[in-house]
Amino acid sequence: MGLEDLQHNFLTGRLEDLVKWARTYSMWPATFGLACCAIEMMSVGAADFDLARFGMEVFRASPRQADLMIVAGRVSQKMAPVLRQVYDQMMEPKWVLSMGVCASTGGMFNNYAIVQGVDQIVPVDVYAPGCPPTPETLMHAILTLHEKVRVEDITRRPGLGLEVSLSSDEGADTDDVISPSDGTTGWNPDRPDAVHLGTPKRNPIIARSVGEPL
Amino acid sequence: MSDSTATDAGDGVPHTDTVLPEPLSGAGYDEPSETGTEKGLIVETSEGAQELFPRTQTGPDELRREAGAVLRLPEGVVINADDIDIEVSDDETMIINMGPQHPSTHGVLRLMIELDGETVLRTKPVIGYLHTGMEKTAEELTYVQGPTNVTRMDYLSPLHNELVLSLAVEALLGVEMPPRSDWIRMLLVELNRMSSHLMWMATNGMDHASTSMMIYGFREREMILAFFEKTTGLRMNHNFIRPGGTAADLPDGWEDDVTVICDTVLPRLDEYDELLTGQPLFRQRSEGVGNLSAEEALALSLTGPLLRSTGVPWDLRRAMPYLRYDEVEFDVIVGTFGDNFDRYSIRLNEIRESIRIVRQIVEKMPAGDYRVQDKKVTPPPRGRIDESMEALIHHFKVFTEGFRVPEGEVYVATESPRGELGCYLVSDGSPKPYRMHIRGPSFVNLQALPLMMRGGLLADGVVACSSVDPVMGEVDR
Amino acid sequence: MTTTTDGDATSDAPAPAVSTPRVRRDSAQEILFPTREQYLEVVGGLRDEGFEMCADLCAVDYLTHPGRHLPDGMVPERFEVVVNLLSLSQVRRVRVRVQVPATDAEVATLFDLYPGTEAMEREAYDLLGIVFTGHPDMTRILLPEDWEGHPLRKDYGVGRVPVQFKGAPGPR
Numbered sequence: 001m002g003l004e005d006l007q008h009n010f011l012t013g014r015l016e017d018l019v020k021w022a023r024t025y026s027m028w029p030a031t032f033g034l035a036c037c038a039i040e041m042m043s044v045g046a047a048d049f050d051l052a053r054f055g056m057e058v059f060r061a062s063p064r065q066a067d068l069m070i071v072a073g074r075v076s077q078k079m080a081p082v083l084r085q086v087y088d089q090m091m092e093p094k095w096v097l098s099m100g101v102c103a104s105t106g107g108m109f110n111n112y113a114i115v116q117g118v119d120q121i122v123p124v125d126v127y128a129p130g131c132p133p134t135p136e137t138l139m140h141a142i143l144t145l146h147e148k149v150r151v152e153d154i155t156r157r158p159g160l161g162l163e164v165s166l167s168s169d170e171g172a173d174t175d176d177v178i179s180p181s182d183g184t185t186g187w188n189p190d191r192p193d194a195v196h197l198g199t200p201k202r203n204p205i206i207a208r209s210v211g212e213p214l
Numbered sequence: 215m216s217d218s219t220a221t222d223a224g225d226g227v228p229h230t231d232t233v234l235p236e237p238l239s240g241a242g243y244d245e246p247s248e249t250g251t252e253k254g255l256i257v258e259t260s261e262g263a264q265e266l267f268p269r270t271q272t273g274p275d276e277l278r279r280e281a282g283a284v285l286r287l288p289e290g291v292v293i294n295a296d297d298i299d300i301e302v303s304d305d306e307t308m309i310i311n312m313g314p315q316h317p318s319t320h321g322v323l324r325l326m327i328e329l330d331g332e333t334v335l336r337t338k339p340v341i342g343y344l345h346t347g348m349e350k351t352a353e354e355l356t357y358v359q360g361p362t363n364v365t366r367m368d369y370l371s372p373l374h375n376e377l378v379l380s381l382a383v384e385a386l387l388g389v390e391m392p393p394r395s396d397w398i399r400m401l402l403v404e405l406n407r408m409s410s411h412l413m414w415m416a417t418n419g420m421d422h423a424s425t426s427m428m429i430y431g432f433r434e435r436e437m438i439l440a441f442f443e444k445t446t447g448l449r450m451n452h453n454f455i456r457p458g459g460t461a462a463d464l465p466d467g468w469e470d471d472v473t474v475i476c477d478t479v480l481p482r483l484d485e486y487d488e489l490l491t492g493q494p495l496f497r498q499r500s501e502g503v504g505n506l507s508a509e510e511a512l513a514l515s516l517t518g519p520l521l522r523s524t525g526v527p528w529d530l531r532r533a534m535p536y537l538r539y540d541e542v543e544f545d546v547i548v549g550t551f552g553d554n555f556d557r558y559s560i561r562l563n564e565i566r567e568s569i570r571i572v573r574q575i576v577e578k579m580p581a582g583d584y585r586v587q588d589k590k591v592t593p594p595p596r597g598r599i600d601e602s603m604e605a606l607i608h609h610f611k612v613f614t615e616g617f618r619v620p621e622g623e624v625y626v627a628t629e630s631p632r633g634e635l636g637c638y639l640v641s642d643g644s645p646k647p648y649r650m651h652i653r654g655p656s657f658v659n660l661q662a663l664p665l666m667m668r669g670g671l672l673a674d675g676v677v678a679c680s681s682v683d684p685v686m687g688e689v690d691r
Numbered sequence: 692m693t694t695t696t697d698g699d700a701t702s703d704a705p706a707p708a709v710s711t712p713r714v715r716r717d718s719a720q721e722i723l724f725p726t727r728e729q730y731l732e733v734v735g736g737l738r739d740e741g742f743e744m745c746a747d748l749c750a751v752d753y754l755t756h757p758g759r760h761l762p763d764g765m766v767p768e769r770f771e772v773v774v775n776l777l778s779l780s781q782v783r784r785v786r787v788r789v790q791v792p793a794t795d796a797e798v799a800t801l802f803d804l805y806p807g808t809e810a811m812e813r814e815a816y817d818l819l820g821i822v823f824t825g826h827p828d829m830t831r832i833l834l835p836e837d838w839e840g841h842p843l844r845k846d847y848g849v850g851r852v853p854v855q856f857k858g859a860p861g862p863r
Contacts (some may be wrong), residue, residue, distance in 0.1 A: 031317050035344055035687055036369035036450055038321070039413070043439075046416075046432030060618040076690070078835045079314065079322060081259045081341040086315055108362065110852025112842055113834075132450055154587035262836035275827030279809065342833035344733075347850075350842055354849055370748075407720070512743045512779075515807025528779050621760070625720065625775050625786065627746065637745055638773065640754040653747040661810050688834055 010045070023093065024146045028056045028068030030090065032083070034073025037100040037132040041072045049135035054142065063089040068145070069122070070138075073101035075115045087122045095149070096125045097141055101131050260321035265328035266309055266338040280328075282335040282668035304409045306330060314343045318421055318676045321686030325679070326664070332671050337664040340449075341657075344690040352650040355505045357383050360647065362453045364637075368688040369450060371410040372628040373402050375652070376455035381536060382626040382637040383457035386619050387591065392436060393538070394582035395459040401472070401552045401575045402445070402455065403573030404568045408479065409438040410631040411568075414683050415486065416556060421680040422496055432485060434479050441471050458592045459585020469576050476569045483565060491559070504666040504678035507552060514665070515658045518633025519564070520682065523549035523556035530629035551654025554681040561683075564631075589619050616645030632656050632683055694837045719844040722786045724765055730789045734774065737785060738804055742776040745805035746784065749773050750791075750815040769793035770821055774801065774808075791821055800825040818843035 033041050045051045045059065060066040063086045075083055087096070098118050101107035105126040106116035118124060125148060128141035269277060277646055313324040328336040364379045365372040377399055384391060412431045419427025439449040444465055446454035454461045461483035490496045505683050506516070508524040529546040531539040547563045549556030585592045593612045594605035611617075621643040627636040633655030640649040659682050666678040697751040719772060725733040726754060751771045761767055768790035776785050791798050800823040812823040813832040820841035831838065840847055 030314060034322055036366055039369060039450065043432055043436070046436075047429045048433065048436045059317070061313075072343065074346055076343060076345045077838075078261070078345060078833075082314055082343070085259055106852070109346050109348075109351060110849075110854065111347040111351055111850045112848075113345050113350075116852050134449060260836075263830040264832065264836055273827060279806075279827055342831075342835070345833040347842060350849055513806050514744065515744050515805065517744075517746075533779075533782050587847065620710070625747070625784070627784075634746060637777070638747060638749055640751055643761070648756055650753045651747075651749040651751075653749075657808055657810060657814075662809060 020150050024149050027067045027095070027146075027149075028058050028060050028065065029056055029068045029070050030063050030086065031059045031061050032069050032071050032086065034071070034075065034079065035074035035102070039100065040132040040135055040138060043069060044135040044138050049139060051139075054146075059144075063087075064091060066090055066097050067093065068097060070097045070099050070124075071103040071118045071124075072099040072132075074100075074107060074109060076113050076123070077115060077117050080115050080121055083118065084121050088139070093117070095125045095145055096122050097126045097128065097145055099128045099138060100133055101129055104129060107131060135176070220537075222590055227327060227591065257539060261340055264340050264342075266328065266336065268309065269328075269336075280338050280664055282337075282665040307335060314340075318679070320417065320680060320684050321689075323660075323684060323686055323689070325675075325681070327667070327672070327675065334667045334670055334672060334675050337667045339660050339663055341660070341686070341689050344686045346691060348691045349650055349652070352647055356610060356645045356646065357457050357619060358616055359649070361456055361553070362451075362654065364650075365451045365453055366687060367654065367691055368630060368632065368656070368685045369634070370413055370685050371406045371631050372451050372636055373399075373406040373455055374628060376453065376633050377403055377537075378626060378628045378637040378649070378652070380455050380457045380631075381625050381628065381637075381640040383619060385585075385624045385626055386622050386639060386641050387457070388620070389586045389588055389591065390456070391459065391586060393580050393584040395584050395586070396537045397575055397579050398460050398537070398584055399455055400441075400542075401464075401572060401579070402460075403537075404571045404575070405438050405441065405472070405475070407631050408565050408568045408572075409435045409442075411565045412438075412479075414631070415558075415563055418677075418680045419490065421677055422499055424490065425495070427486065427489065427569040430482070430489075434482060437475050438479060441475060444468075445469065456585075457654075458588070459583070463584045471581075472572055472576055476572055479567065480569055483562065487562060496578070497555065498649065499674070499677060500558060500681075501504075501526075501673045502553050502555075503670060504554045504681055505552050506662060506666065511552070511662070514622070515662050516633065517548075518629070518631070518634065518655055518659065518683075519560045520558045520659055520662060522547060522560055524552035525550055530627055530634060534627070536626075536628055537616055542571050544568075544571050554677055557681045561631075618643060618645050619647075627653070630655060632685065633659055633686075653690070654691060656682070656686075657689045657691075660684055660689060699828050708814075720786055722783045722788060724762055724788050724790075727789055727791065727798055730787070731804075734776070734787060734801060735804055737776055737787070740778075742778045742785060744777045744779065745774060745801060745808050745811075747773075747775040748801065748808050748811040748815065750819045750821050751770050752819055752843065754793075767788065770796055770819060771816065772798055772821065773832040796820055797822045797824050799823070802826055817841070820844065 043049060045057050051057045063069070067090070068092060069087060071083065098104045102109060102114065103118045106114050108131070110116065115121065126141050126145045128137055133141070154187050228456050248582070266280065272280070281597060288644045307328050307330050309326060309328050311326055314322040324340040324343065326338045326340060327334055329669065348363055348367060352360060355363055360379055360383070361376040364596070367375050375474070376664060412435045416428045416431025419431065440454060443449050445468065446452040446461070506520065506524050508526050511521045511524045511526065526546060527546055528550045530536070531544070543569045547560045547567065549560055589608050593609050594602075598605040599609055619641045620642055621639070623640045625638045628636050634653065635655055636653035638651040638653065639647055642648040662682060666682070667675040670678070695808060723733060740772065751773060752769065753771060754769055759767065770791040770793065772789045773792055774787040776853065778784070789798060798821060800812060802812070802825065809827070810832060812826055813828065813830065815821050816823060816829055817831040817833050818841055830836070834842070
């Protein structure tokens with residue numbers, strides 16, 4: 001149902017461009033400011049580095065109304081399930097921008113308390129490095145995301161061909177790439193795409209999503 | 215619902231097309247039910263015993279605390295736990311959850327509130343969503359690396375954190391700081407106080423639904439951050455104030471930059487004064503809301519603008535001066551009623567006082583060294599490394615192994631924009647701290663929330679939370 | 692050159708142990724070393740003397756530093772609870788250090804004297820495992836509820852994850 005079910009051909013090409021343009025210019029971020037990066041994110045929304053020129057100054061508090069989740073700051077083990085829950089509540093299409101080194105890789109805090117990279121929990125589209133990234137860096141990351149939205153094929157979204165293995169001692173196996181054998185190329189809502197990482201004593205579930213090649 | 219066709223992934227695990235993910239096993243998940251994922255998700259974010267429970271399941275002491283009963287007078291009125299909120303039964307009240315992802319809780323603070331209609335009865339803040347293990351990390355970093363860790367605690371006033379750690383290390387080292395380094399530190403720290411209070415005014419205005427105040431506050435803050443970028447290299451989390459002095463000297467022309475900042479911000483403060491103080495809605499929303507008394511504030515160990523708003527004139531810069539605060543003139547702003555409006559006006563006027571201090575620093579800044587000339591503590595100037603072998607060795611030792619600090623312990627406290635920021639440092643003679651504990655003022659000030667929110671409306675609770683000015687980085691560390 | 696020994700203390704509790712004050716702008720701090728039994732009484736006495744506020748309460752694990760300096764007659768234990776009291780009227784601070792053994796890591800709560808220690812004691816319990824008897828809500832505060840262990844203890848690792856760098860030449 002929806003645009004993603006359309007077969008990609010020259011008739012729908014223009015329509016896709018219109019949709020991608022619309023999505024780019026009114027991408028509403030969800031407030032997920034956690035730590036110092038949140039302050040820089042607020043600076044980007046404020047006067048000197050204005051996010052309103054991209055149509056993004058409305059930071060929606062409710063994830064149901066948001067398109068983009070900017071994970072700004074360090075994600076602690078206690079916050080990780082909350083992050084996942086907020087991400088799940090967002091409606092498709094949704095994107096994740098990991099802002100700052102703490103969100104991208106754990107940053108300078110390589111210890112028991114911080115999740116080493118938010119991509120362990122949610123699939124990330126763009127990473128913005130910096131501690132904290134200056135507002136210019138964040139804007140560059142947002143514009144990169146816009147480019148990605150404009151360029152990518154909206155009929156093929158991340159979430160295709162997910163392989164879920166329930167064993168905790170399996171390593172990431174690059175050969176087990178699957179594609180839906182029933183011929184559909186559209187987004188499949190029944191295959192979620194991400195990894196769950198819990199507190200140390202839980203069994204981690206390893207899952208990877210096979211989207212487009214980088 | 216489920217399709218009978220199964221596709222094989224090739225690894226032997228069969229997948230059906232319309233299967234929902236299995237709820238995960240392990241702690242935090244109950245047995246899978248028909249509503250599967252949803253139930254699993256709800257259980258997953260529960261924090262068990264840390265949450266607020268219905269009145270019947272809460273012990274009397276905790277009930278009193280959640281209802282904001284702080285003082286337990288031995289011979290006077292002792293609030294009986296059975297009398298708390300007996301006029302409303304458990305069916306009529308509702309326990310709701312605010313946060314941790316919320317636009318108004320100033321970071322990842324989770325408030326569990328028991329409401330009777332719109333009136334707040336009991337409150338319990340649940341924190342820890344930004345716990346970074348910084349005190350544990352500090353035991354792995356040398357004293358030179360320490361400020362990078364500590365600066366990210368109170369990320370709105372990072373230079374204060376660096377300052378308190380540096381003061382603690384210097385107290386243990388027993389070095390005498392050159393005067394210029396003290397004055398440079400004081401300049402940076404007062405500018406940081408200004409930028410932190412401006413940021414507070416922005417977010418406080420936002421919580422009062424004045425979005426223009428948000429934009430104005432950030433506009434001024436950008437000027438100060440531009441100066442920081444010129445001096446320290448970074449807009450935030452500077453790692454500039456280090457044990458032994460500062461990382462570098464002030465750039466040429468800093469007097470003009472700072473004077474421009476002061477001259478621009480001061481008249482604009484009058485504009486904000488008119489925008490907010492002159493506005494009846496703002497006044498009605500903040501006056502008489504979130505009241506605290508001086509006894510309650512002292513009992514709860516509150517410091518900073520919260521304590522001063524109740525009428526106690528306690529400011530560490532005046533009472534126990536550090537750096538060169540005894541050589542500059544400034545007033546300590548004290549409130550009367552202990553309500554939100556008092557705290558707003560205290561912070562507004564503290565910006566004015568900081569401007570006054572900064573102007574005096576511009577006049578009185580001495581020439582000299584910006585860091586202590588002790589070879590064992592301070593790295594040599596970069597130019598000397600090419601010339602002198604000894605300088606190269608000292609540079610190497612300071613940056614890889616770090617300098618050794620004599621055994622001992624010390625507690626040093628400074629006045630950050632939020633209150634008393636203290637550092638308790640235990641050294642065992644090695645180049646890394648044995649135990650570094652930072653007394654974060656917001657961590658202690660948050661204990662005032664149940665007291666401030668009790669009996670008010672939920673919207674007043676939001677403003678009360680903003681008026682405490684919590685920075686979750688230093689609450690959770 | 693100023694002397695710094697903030698922690699030089701002799702004598703045994705509850706007589707105050709005097710430290711040499713710092714010469715410059717820091718305030719001199721005495722340090723008292725009561726035993727666990729004397730702890731509440733000593734702190735109550737200080738409160739009556741005029742220490743209106745408990746500025747800080749933290750705990751230290753001395754597992755890997757047993758040879759620290761303590762007054763004569765004090766038995767060093769694994770944990771120490773450090774309380775910093777502040778008197779606004781007299782403008783001075785005092786520090787109280789209580790030894791807490793590892794096997795029976797319990798100490799009385801200061802909540803009845805200073806309600807502001809509620810969160811501080813919960814943090815000490817959470818990160819170091821010291822139980823404060825009589826505390827209204829002795830639960831974890833910073834870590835998730837189902838966490839096992841007390842991270843700030845010296846026998847708990849930092850939890851560092853090995854980081855692989857692309858093209859790294861291998862272990863040195």
